[in-house]
Amino acid sequence: MTGKILAERYEVQRQLGKQTGRQTLLARDLQTQKLVVLKQLFLGSDFEWQDLKLFEREAETLKTLSHPAIPRYLDYLEIDEPDSKGFALVQTYVEGKTLEEHLTAGRTFSESEVKELAKSLLAILRYLHEQNQPVIHRDIKPSNILLHSRSGNSAGQVYLVDFGSVQNQAAKFGGTITVVGTYGYMAPEQFGGRSVPASDLYGLGATLIYLVTGLHPTELPQQDLRIQFADRAGQVNPNLIDWLEWMTEPSLEKRLSSAEEALRSLKNPRPLKKTPMVLEPSGSDIRLIENSEFIEIVIPPEGVSFGLITLFTAALAANLTLLLRFVNGEMDEQHFSIAGSLSVAVAVMFLFSTFRKLRLRIDRQQISSTSHLLGWKWNYSIEPSPTQDICQLEIEQIESKVSQIVIQAGNQKYKLGVKQGLSESEIEWLATELSQWLGVKIQRTLTDGKKKISM
Incomplete structure (x- = not known):
């Protein structure tokens, strides 16, 4: 294909992209000696008239636009050659890489660069939307945004390309x-x-x-159609997080409605909604440590209850009695061994209640739940999981008034509740702190038997 001349004017340099029924070429205009982009639509077995309507609409729309950050319409051709029949749209060539290519190559963007890109793109959208017949691009995404000439702290010159999905009010089907x-x-x-x-x-x-996350929206969890990304956005300012949530609000009535309004709110953020503060319950022995790198909850030993003291005392007395019977030959070794094992079990319960601590820790890499006893440490009921897998924070009320905190990380669930000796007020306090650190909203559910109901 390289070197081929189309319409006796455009010499193909190389292919830029290809998909079913169409391709995009870099070509040289032999009349002006300038590089141009040539988009072709083929009349093949998979051709649909709808594709041609969109193709023609792109050409007609570009004819009416004149903006330095949008490719300019140059020509429209009918291709009638033995090996290819169809149409071609010729437009100016913009040198640069797409945002998708930059991110795939490992480039990261600072918060200031993200804001700079946002302002540049909103200026382009304001131009499009304020046309006499408002032009709606309909396919804003990383692969349709080009960057050129990055220098110093500047993200680079921004271009919006590929108007193949464009719609305007005069051209609705x-x-x-x-x-x-x-x-x-x-x-x-x-x-x-x-x-x-x-x-x-x-x-x-x-x-x-x-x-800001390095992840496509499809790779992020959703809740009520909202993209849950705050906990993956690193140290991004909460005002920018709030603005992005406003931009991607699923409800049209609640979303920012215009590029002008979006620009104003980016420069002058709205007041953040503050999560109601839940104070640490008076007299709580739970130790909470948190900073920008991790949050850690340490639950002290439950303490020895009156019932356990009674059970331990009874087991000790019974064990002494059994020992005397064994020494006097009144009990065989097998029965004495069984009785001794039961006593050991009671002693272990006493030891755990007196000395074992539970620690739930979440840092930027993983979430883990561990038990600590007299210098020994082991995972408490579940293995660690990557922090990025955390997708849900829940206060689950089980049947009557028994509640627990449930942190969902992938397929694993980390639970804190009555079993760990937490009171209702401690559960509310810890759930609020976890919610603020993770940037994940608290869900409340009621489990009655096997049925779970959102509250």
């Missing part, structure tokens, strides 16, 4: 639901064929979430 976009970056209303300017804001918000 009559009675036809058109679902276009990319899963993970599409606003919920786009799944029903509806697109408004705020739909582009959602795509931009999801793109910026990818920048």
Whole structure:
């Protein structure tokens, strides 16, 4: 394909991209000697008229646009050659790598660079949405954003490309639901064929979430269609977290509605909603340690209850009686061994209640739950899990008034509750602290038998 000349004017340099029924080429305009981008749509067995409508719409839209950060329309061709028949759109070539390529190569973006990119892209969207016939891109994502000439603390010149999914108010399909976009970056209303300017804001918000977490939105957990990303965003300012949550609000009525409004709120953040403070319960012996690197909860020994003292005393008395009977030959060795094992079990219970501590620790790498007894340490009922797997924090009320904290990490559940001697007020306090550190909202459920109900 390299060196081939199309329409007696455009010499192909190399292929930039390819997908079913279409390809994108880098070519040289032999009249101007400038590099151009040539997008081809083929008339093949998989051709659909809907594809041609979108292709023609992209060309007609680019004709009407004039912005330094948007490719400029140059030409529209009909290709009629023995090995390829179809259409081609010629537009200006923008040198640079996509955000997707930068991230795949391991590049990271500082908070200031993320804000800089956000402002540049919002300026482009403001231009598009304020046209006489508002232009909605409908496919804002990392692979459709180019960066060029990064220098110093600047993220680089930003370009928005690929208008193949564009919609404007004058070019809606009559009675036809058109679902276009990319899963993970599409606003919920786009799944029903509806697109408004705020739909582009959602795509931009999801793109910026990818920048601050290094994960595609599809790789992040969701709750009520909201992308749960705050705990993966490192040390990003809470105001930026709140703004990104506002940009990706599933409900159109609650989402930022325009690029202008989004720019204003980025520069002047709204007051953050403060989580109601839950004070440490008076007289609690639980030790809570937290900083930017980890949160740790240490639960002291439960203490010896009156019932356990009674049981231990009875076991000790019985053991002495059995020992005397064994010495006097009134009991065989097997029965004495069984009785002794029961006494040892009671002694172990006494030892655990008196000296064993439980420690739940979450740092940036993993969550672990361990037991500590007289210098010994072992995992408490469950193995450690990666912190990035934490997807849910729950206060589960079991049947009557027995509650417990449940932290879901992948397929594993870490639990703290009445079994560890926690009171209801301690459960509320610890759950609130965990919620704030993790950036995960508390869910409340009621389990009645095998049925779990959200509260």
